[in-house]
Amino acid sequence: MKQYLQLKFLPRNTDAALLLLRLWLGISMLALHGLPKLQKLIAGKHQFADPLGIGELPSLVMAVGTEFAGSILIILGL
Template identity: 55%
Template sequence: MTKGNIDLGLLVLRVWFGLEMAIAHGLPKLQKVFAGDFTFADPLGVGTTTSLILATFGEFICGILIAAGFFTRLSTIPYIITMLVAAFIAHAGDPWGKMSFPLHYAVAAAVIFIAGPGRYSLDHKWFVKTFK
């Protein structure tokens, strides 16, 4: 496998898992926030409003940043934490099939954290210095 293939694979992984999380899960939460509806689960005992805002940040904001490849590694941290809370606290009593969905997102984000965003990212464009 060539470096270009790895960068392309990271691009596909980032865009899919970032946008899927942002649009399918984070956007509905963001719409709740904008509508002033702060009813939400409180799995960490920090209050429903704080829980909703943290989940919205982890899912929508970080999902968009990961898809764009901007502050990618930093953005994976709240994303992963949000998914681990969803899997092991919010869905603790659910069957494995329900817990596995947030774990898929967490594992994808962990891979991106370890490997980095790749060459096809804003991080690479703006922060990687090339010497010619």
């Protein structure tokens, strides 16, 4: 039990594991959420939910900005 409390069973390369996790999460968020919304915005299909009451286009632009740029920032580790 003491071995598990000291975390000696974990691999020593936590930096590499965190890098892989960050890349996997960032790329999957970019591919599954950011790019489809960006393509929708570029194609001019502005049918999007308006949860804030500011209009479909501003809501879509904010969603694209956060999901596309946010996933890039996650990949970069910022």
